[in-house]
Amino acid sequence: MKYNIESNDVLSQIKELTKKFNSIKRYIHIKNVESLAVELAERFDVSPEEVSIAAYGHDLMRGLKDCEYMEYCRLYNYHPSKIEINRPILLHGKISAMYLNSKFDISPSCYNAIYWHVSGHINLDLTGKIIVVSDFCEIGRTHEEATIFRDEAFQNLEKVYLKVIKSKIEWALKKNRPIIPESIEVWNSNSWED
Numbered sequence: 001m002k003y004n005i006e007s008n009d010v011l012s013q014i015k016e017l018t019k020k021f022n023s024i025k026r027y028i029h030i031k032n033v034e035s036l037a038v039e040l041a042e043r044f045d046v047s048p049e050e051v052s053i054a055a056y057g058h059d060l061m062r063g064l065k066d067c068e069y070m071e072y073c074r075l076y077n078y079h080p081s082k083i084e085i086n087r088p089i090l091l092h093g094k095i096s097a098m099y100l101n102s103k104f105d106i107s108p109s110c111y112n113a114i115y116w117h118v119s120g121h122i123n124l125d126l127t128g129k130i131i132v133v134s135d136f137c138e139i140g141r142t143h144e145e146a147t148i149f150r151d152e153a154f155q156n157l158e159k160v161y162l163k164v165i166k167s168k169i170e171w172a173l174k175k176n177r178p179i180i181p182e183s184i185e186v187w188n189s190n191s192w193e194d
């Protein structure tokens with residue numbers, strides 16, 4: 001049975017699931033993502049409710065074991081890419097989105113924000129971009145880039161979204177890890193001004 005957003009308090013149910021499925025440390029990260037995401041939503045006139053649901057849902061399945069990701073792929077009839085088979089943790093956004101979609105009537109915007117938050121995607125709307133940026137810059141992220149991006153995001157969200165994707169690509173290269181194709185597509189969608 002699916003829950004309906006209007007007739008049930010979906011957000012509080014997702015919060016409960018997130019608390020149940022994750023460590024305290026990760027739950028604090030998720031709460032921090034939500035706080036920043038709601039501030040950005042207010043700044044850019046996006047629904048704070050949508051952003052809250054996406055924030056609380058984004059890392060719901062971040063704590064699964066590799067074999068459990070593969071089990072969920074089978075359950076949802078999702079065919080993982082080679083990169084995902086080698087690093088199943090990369091599936092946590094997609095599995096979180098598919099799981100939540102099987103339990104609740106979440107909007108396509110929330111679904112996509114959760115589904116693509118690891119890599120970004122060229123078709124992400126403002127809710128999705130806010131989640132990618134907030135995930136990278138939330139107050140618990142203490143590295144220099146996060147602090148700079150956190151302030152800059154309120155001036156130019158699109159630009160910071162691209163900078164976050166660039167940083168993810170650079171990190172992957174530095175660690176000798178594969179680059180998710182959707183991240184490259186986002187980077188190439190840059191208008192290359194200035």
Ligand SMILES: [Fe+2]
Nearest residue numbers: 058059062092
């Ligand atoms: Fe994540």
Ligand SMILES: [Fe+2]
Nearest residue numbers: 029058059135
């Ligand atoms: Fe996260």
